[in-house]
Amino acid sequence: MTTLRFPTPQVHEAAETLRSEVRAFLSETLADRAPVRRADSWNGFDRDFSRKLGQRGWLGMTWPKQYGGHERSAFERYVVVEETLAAGAPVAAHWIADRQSGPSLLKYGTEEQKQTVLPGIAAGETVFCIGMSEPDSGSDLAATRTRAIPENGGWRVTGTKLWTTGAHHADYMILFCRTSGGPADRQAGTSQLLVDLKATDGITIRPIIDLAGQHHFNEVHFEDAFLPGSALIGTEGAGWEQVMSELAFERSGPERFLSSMQLLIELIGALQGSSSEAAELALGRLTAHLVTLRRLSRGVAAMLEAGANPGTHAAIVKDLGATFEQDLPDIARNLIDAEPDAASTSDFVAVLANITLNAPSFSLRGGTREILRGIIARGLGLR
Numbered sequence: 443m444t445t446l447r448f449p450t451p452q453v454h455e456a457a458e459t460l461r462s463e464v465r466a467f468l469s470e471t472l473a474d475r476a477p478v479r480r481a482d483s484w485n486g487f488d489r490d491f492s493r494k495l496g497q498r499g500w501l502g503m504t505w506p507k508q509y510g511g512h513e514r515s516a517f518e519r520y521v522v523v524e525e526t527l528a529a530g531a532p533v534a535a536h537w538i539a540d541r542q543s544g545p546s547l548l549k550y551g552t553e554e555q556k557q558t559v560l561p562g563i564a565a566g567e568t569v570f571c572i573g574m575s576e577p578d579s580g581s582d583l584a585a586t587r588t589r590a591i592p593e594n595g596g597w598r599v600t601g602t603k604l605w606t607t608g609a610h611h612a613d614y615m616i617l618f619c620r621t622s623g624g625p626a627d628r629q630a631g632t633s634q635l636l637v638d639l640k641a642t643d644g645i646t647i648r649p650i651i652d653l654a655g656q657h658h659f660n661e662v663h664f665e666d667a668f669l670p671g672s673a674l675i676g677t678e679g680a681g682w683e684q685v686m687s688e689l690a691f692e693r694s695g696p697e698r699f700l701s702s703m704q705l706l707i708e709l710i711g712a713l714q715g716s717s718s719e720a721a722e723l724a725l726g727r728l729t730a731h732l733v734t735l736r737r738l739s740r741g742v743a744a745m746l747e748a749g750a751n752p753g754t755h756a757a758i759v760k761d762l763g764a765t766f767e768q769d770l771p772d773i774a775r776n777l778i779d780a781e782p783d784a785a786s787t788s789d790f791v792a793v794l795a796n797i798t799l800n801a802p803s804f805s806l807r808g809g810t811r812e813i814l815r816g817i818i819a820r821g822l823g824l825r
Contacts (some may be wrong), residue, residue, distance in 0.1 A: 480530020753823025
C-alpha cells in the first residue's frame with residue numbers, strides 16, 4: 443500500500459497581504475448582493491464582475507506575463523478563489539477558463555492557441571465551457587462516442603455533450619472526443635480540440651433546466667461541425683492523459699467545500715442566542731471539518747506550486763468536500779425547524795432551499811464518488 447501525504451503549506455506573506463485587498467474589494471462590490479444570490483456563487487454569471495477581477499490582475503495569476511498572466515504564486519491565486527467563493531461572488535463568467543481551460547492550454551496548447559486565447563481569459567473577457575460528459579456515459583469519460591474524423595486539413599465532428607455548464611454563454615469549449623478507434627478502445631484514440639463556439643457552424647446548444655428552475659446546464663450537439671487542424675490541443679491520441687491533468691485542476695480547489703458556505707453563514711446567524719448543546723456540537727464539528735478540508739486543499743496548492751501531479755490528492759479533497767457540502771442542508775434542518783422555501787423572506791430559509799435543490803449535483807460534477815474512490819484506490823496501490 444502506498445503512503446499518501448499532503449505537504450504542509452508555508453505561510454506566504456504576499457498571499458495574506460493580498461487577502462486584505464480582495465476582502466475590501468468584495469465588501470464594496472458585493473455590498474448589495476442578497477444572501478440567496480450569494481448562494482449561487484458558482485453559477486452567478488456576471489461578465490462585468492469577471493472583467494473587474496481581470497483589471498486587478500486576479501485572473502491568470504500564475505501564468506507567464508507574455509500570455510496576459512501575472513507570474514504570481516499558486517497561493518496568491520488560492521486566496522482570490524477562496525475569498526470570492528466565501529463571499530458568494532458571481533464567478534461563472536471566468537470560473538472554468540481560469541481554473542482549468544487556461545492551465546490546460548498553457549500546458550498542452552500550441553503557441554497560436556496560447557497567444558489567441560489566454561490574454562482574453564486573464565482579462566475576464568473570454569468564457570469557456572467543458573465538453574466532457576455524454577448521454578448514457580455517466581462519469582465514464584472513456585466511453586466517449588463524440589467523434590472527430592480527419593477531413594481536408596481539419597476535423598469533422600459529430601456527437602453530443604451533456605451537462606455542459608455555461609455553454610450558452612461560452613466563447614470556447616475544450617472538447618474531449620474520439621479521433622480513432624471506438625468506445626471499446628477506451629482511453630486509446632481520444633483527443634482534445636479547441637472549439638470556437640461563436641464561429642463554428644453545425645453546433646446546437648439546448649438548455650437543461652435544473653431542480654431549482656435555473657438554466658446553467660446544456661446539451662451541445664455537433665452535427666458535422668468542421669474544426670480546423672489548428673484546433674487540436676496537444677498530441678492526437680493523448681486526450682485521456684490531458685483530460686486527467688485538467689480534472690486535477692478542477693477537483694482540488696476550495697470550491698470543493700465552499701459551495702454551501704452561504705448556508706453555513708445563515709445557519710450561524712439563525713442560531714445566534716441559542717443555548718442548544720446540539721447546535722454547539724454540530725457547528726463545532728462543521729468548523730473542524732471545514733478547517734481540515736482547507737488544510738488538505740492548501741496542501742494540493744503546495745503541490746501545484748512545486749509542479750507535482752496532485753491527481754490522487756485532488757480526488758480525496760473533492761470526495762470529502764462533496765460529502766461536507768451535501769451533509770450541511772440536513773444538519774441545518776435538524777437544528778432549525780424550517781421547510782426550504784425559495785420564495786421565503788427569511789434569508790436562512792431561502793438559502794436552505796437553494797442549497798437543498800443544488801446539493802445532489804455536488805457529488806456529480808468533477809466525477810462521481812465511485813469514480814473518485816477508484817482513482818484514490820489506484821493511487822494508494824489498492825486496485
